[in-house]
Amino acid sequence: MTPQQRRNLLKTVPGFLISGFFLWYTFRSVNYAGLRQVRLVEPVWMLAAVVFLVVGYTLRSHRWWLMMRASSHAKFSTCARVLMTSFAANNIMPLRVGDFLRVFSYAGDLDSNAPAILSTVVLERVLDVFTLLLLFVLTMGRNSTLISHKSQIVARVLLLGVSGTVLVLLLAAGALKSPLRRLLNLLPHPGLVGKLEARLISALDAIALISLPVRLVLVLESFVLWACEGIIFVSVARTLGVVSDWIGPWQALAFSNLSYLIPSSPGAVGTFEFTAKLAMVSHGAAETPAVAFALVVHVFILFTVTVAGGVMFLSHRAQRGPHPSLVQEVEELPAELP
Template sequence: MKRWQFWLGLLISAVFLYLVLNRLHPAEIWAAVKSARYGWLLPGVGVYFLGVYVRAWRWHYMLRPLKKIPTRTMFPVVAIGYMGNNIYPARAGEVLRAAILKDREGVPISASLATVIVERIFDGVVMLAFVFLNLSELGRLTGESGVIGGLSIRAITLGGSLLFFGALVAFLLAAMFPKVTERMVNWAVDRFLPVKLREKTRAVALRFLTGLESLRSPWEALMIFFTTVLIWLLETGKYWFVMHAFDFEVSFFALMLMNGIVNLATTIPSAPGYVGTFDAPGIALLSAYGVPGEMAAGYTLVLHGALWFPITLLGAYYYLRQPLRWGKDVVRSPQEAAE
């Protein structure tokens, strides 16, 4: 609560919500929410949890060079990470699940965080692919469609492309040429850091590099990529099921575009749970497809809730069954992070 990043996130979320909702009628949004056929949420939640299980399999696959951990063991840890992302700012759930994995399985935090970062890079690449596959659809988006017009989305897509594809290339090169990367790390540490920080930082960095071993083979990288595509197609399936709870219809490709754009937008700092940064682009995009603004707002708010509550409750359940043992075997210093 005392950190400026927290308040900045709240401010950004408030601005996004104001810009998209100030021209809509709350009574009509509430009417759309009340009249929704909520039975459609059940298959949507089921498909979403299947996607989370595939995420657990992907993480298990990436961690094999470090330790072979069954997918059924990884699933609760992934759910806890979702919970952390939904209730804490700055995607703190990613660090939380790395700490949980160290606590329960003894995997070094710096190494598991490397796999988490690689996951997020692949997620970003697939989100961009969803947008690129539907570039022709971006012509529908105009400045009148909400807070995000066509130009803004193209700018986000271009910026995201440079960020995610650049990061992916850097990680692939680091994984394929580990000796060269290790020499570069040692050179940078010895040249730029004070003597008292060098060994601790070197240990963390080298442990981090071990988490990239799953990218050394092109086949392994392709497996991770196609698994990521499956994950996001399953999540788009949830968008499709929830859509049937409301009185409008757009194509599955339009929902792929929506999925890509809203998830790229959630990389912007915001309040916990991506309030505003998820909702505003979703409402804007559906409005561009001719969906009435109040209907689009009702759908997006219900979809956001259906994405937030079930996995957060499941993550909390798994966490409370075996809470993190703070201060005992978990990280208390940078040196311990490398162990």
């Protein structure tokens, strides 16, 4: 094992410890007898979950294809395959290897280069965080016991401010690039600040290449695809007969997906379950059914996306002929994103 491999291995340890802590904290007060009694109350709703999962990830693929069109002539099918492969890799491999594969290993398939692909990955994250923050603000109603009413007001103001800032970045990227660079130049550049500047400038570059009408389509498509995922959460709740107000599954969607920002094991194991359960309980669900809900929705999404991405990956490799092994491709990736 090389020194870099040892360092990468050590980087994964805190994530697994964080996941372990959140899993323990989620299950520490669960009634396991009650958990075994959870049944499929309305299993027909799982059909809706499957349909909206397919629609949602088709829209994700289309959204990324629109982003890539500014720097690439890759087909929609190619973008969909690369995107789903990267999602599958992120779900089972540490250090977000899927993002590295998308940026470096598949640049040739996409007829593009690493900086251009990286800028679309950053833009993708910006759109997702913007949509989820906005949804989280909208679901912080009086019925929620997640935080107090006064804290909700403060949180709404802060999150709306962040969401508004992101929206301005999305719609006025070209005009904001120079002022943002001057602002960041006032800060020391080593370490985190330097990386933050690189990511922001990269995202602005990607946005500036896209026409304003297409940017608006990207924002709208982000709302629609996350609405599709929200219906998956609603469908699982109905399937298991979990009783909460109608906002519960939607806040679970926002909160659990924002938990991916917390360093943890691949697939956000532990943090996802904890935040999804917390959101459902805060909207009236009993704790044990809420834990079952969090487990089922997470396993359903992780399993289906990973299998779909894996099938696309293996199918493509079978058609390519001679090629390096996946282990060799991963070993050749750079230590970190530029």
